[in-house]
Structure formats: C-alpha cells, structure tokens
Amino acid sequence: GQNIDQPTEMTATEGAIVQINCTYQTSGFNGLFWYQQHAGEAPTFLSYNVLDGLEEKGRFSSFLSRSKGYSYLLLKELQMKDSASYLCAVRDRGYKYIFGTGTRLKVLA
Amino acid sequence: NAGVTQTPKFRVLKTGQSMTLLCAQDMNHEYMYWYRQDPGMGLRLIHYSVGEGTTAKGEVPDGYNVSRLKKQNFLLGLESAAPSQTSVYFCASRPGELNQPQHFGDGTRLSIL
Numbered sequence: 001g002q003n004i005d006q007p008t009e010m011t012a013t014e015g016a017i018v019q020i021n022c023t024y025q026t027s028g029f030n031g032l033f034w035y036q037q038h039a040g041e042a043p044t045f046l047s048y049n050v051l052d053g054l055e056e057k058g059r060f061s062s063f064l065s066r067s068k069g070y071s072y073l074l075l076k077e078l079q080m081k082d083s084a085s086y087l088c089a090v091r092d093r094g095y096k097y098i099f100g101t102g103t104r105l106k107v108l109a
Numbered sequence: 110n111a112g113v114t115q116t117p118k119f120r121v122l123k124t125g126q127s128m129t130l131l132c133a134q135d136m137n138h139e140y141m142y143w144y145r146q147d148p149g150m151g152l153r154l155i156h157y158s159v160g161e162g163t164t165a166k167g168e169v170p171d172g173y174n175v176s177r178l179k180k181q182n183f184l185l186g187l188e189s190a191a192p193s194q195t196s197v198y199f200c201a202s203r204p205g206e207l208n209q210p211q212h213f214g215d216g217t218r219l220s221i222l
Contacts, residue, residue: 004151033210042199043152045210089151093138095159096167096213101151 002026004100006088012078019102020073022088034062034073035087037102043087047073061085075105083107111135115214116202122190122221130185130217132200139205140213142167143175143181145196146216150198156181190221 004024006019012018015039024032024076031050035043049055049064075082092098112160113134122128132141137158144152144195152210154167154188164175174186183202187194 005121009188031207035210042213044213048208048210050208057178089152091207095157095165097142097152099144099152101149 001090002098003097004085004088004090006100006103008101009076010102013108014080016078016079017076018078018105020075020088020105021085022071022073022100024069024071024088024090024098024100026090026092026098029066029090030063030093030094031091032064032071032073032088033091033097035059036041037075037087039084042055046086075087078107080107080109110149113200113202113212113214115198115217116126117217118215119218120220122187122219123135124190124192124221126190128187128190130187130198130200130219132183132185132202132214134158134181134183134202134212136202136204136212137180138202139180140203141177142201142203142211142213143173143183144199144201145169145194147196154184155198193220195221 007026034046047062056065059076064071087102088100089097116131142157143155158177161180176184197216200214203211
C-alpha cells in the first residue's frame with residue numbers, strides 16, 4: 001500500500017525553530033515535495049528533494065533519507081504568517097502524487 | 110500571468126444534478142490533475158492527464174469523468190452528484206520536467222444537498 005504519515009498538529013513560538021516530520025511507504029519514489037497551505041487557500045510549493053540530503057531555501061530547509069523513507073521540513077525564525085498547514089507529497093511512477101494529511105502549525109506570539 | 114484558474118469558485122447542487130468544473134492554465138503545462146480535499150483526508154487524486162487528449166484514473170475516480178480536448182483546459186464532470194462528493198476541488202498543472210512542482214488553482218467549494 002501507499003502511505004504518508006505526518007503529525008496532525010504542532011505549536012511553536014514566534015522566533016523559534018520547528019521541524020515537521022514525514023515518513024512514507026510508496027510503491028515507487030520519484031521525488032518528495034513540501035507545500036504550504038493557508039486556511040481557505042491553495043497549496044503553494046516550498047521545496048523539492050529527490051536525492052538524500054538537505055536543501056536550504058532561506059528560512060526553510062528540507063531533508064530527505066530515501067533508505068529510511070523519511071523527510072523533514074525545518075522552519076527557522078518562525079513568524080506569525082507561518083501559521084498554516086504543511087503538506088508532504090511523494091511522486092511515484094513519474095506522474096502521480098500521494099499527499100499526507102498535512103500538519104497544522106500554529107505559531108504563538 | 111493568471112496561472113491556474115478554476116471556475117466556478119463556489120457551487121451548491123442538489124443530489125442527482127450534474128455539473129462540470131473547469132480548469133484552465135496558461136503556462137503551457139503538459140500535466141494536469143484534479144484533486145479533492147476533505148477534512149482529515151488530505152489531497153486525493155481523482156483523475157489526471159499527461160497531455161492533450163489523454164486522461165487516466167487516480168485514487169478516487171468513481172462518480173467523476175474528465176476530458177482534456179485542449180492542452181490548456183482540463184474539465185471535471187460530476188455525472189449524478191451525491192452528498193459524498195461535497196468537498197473542495199483543486200486543479201493543478203506542471204511542466205514536463207520532473208524537478209518542477211505542481212501549480213494549484215484556488216479551488217472550487219462544492220456542496221451537494
């Protein structure tokens with residue numbers, strides 16, 4: 001079967017660092033994507049990993065370990081506007097994407 | 110640059126009615142996707158297309174049909190709407206390069222009474 005697991009909710013304080021984990025079991029692997037989705041809005045792309053290691057983009061970093069079926073999204077210097085859902089998605093067979101249920105992050109002042 | 114545009118944005122239907130959701134992209138993308146998003150379920154793939162004139166089933170295709178007669182448009186049809194199809198529907202597109210992400214439309218909020 002195909003399965004992606006993420007924590008349902010996380011809470012962190014403004015200015016802090018938070019790590020959102022994602023574990024996956026899929027029939028094939030052709031890349032892992034992280035998206036941000038504010039309530040009532042469309043998902044927007046944050047990061048892409050296809051090889052093991054860390055990808056850094058400003059305040060956001062994403063890590064992948066293919067052997068462990070594991071990824072995390074690291075958000076630094078949290079801001080109130082980072083309060084959103086974070087979606088982990090795996091692409092298999094080149095065309096189809098499997099999404100996790102998302103992690104709802106609340107940033108507190 | 111409009112990106113991915115979905116129409117309508119909101120709709121209320123009665124059980125048994127039919128309707129078509131339109132997705133249009135102006136980025137010349139090869140691949141297009143229809144998802145539904147329900148609370149606690151995440152995004153689930155309904156149908157997708159790898160190019161003009163082609164369609165394929167996703168994870169939850171029952172009760173839906175699609176067509177991609179033109180490269181820029183991907184239509185999702187509900188043949189006979191059921192309350193279980195109440196959801197937020199998202200369309201997405203992406204170019205052929207594998208390292209490029211999907212771009213999502215703003216969604217269609219559909220209620221079936």
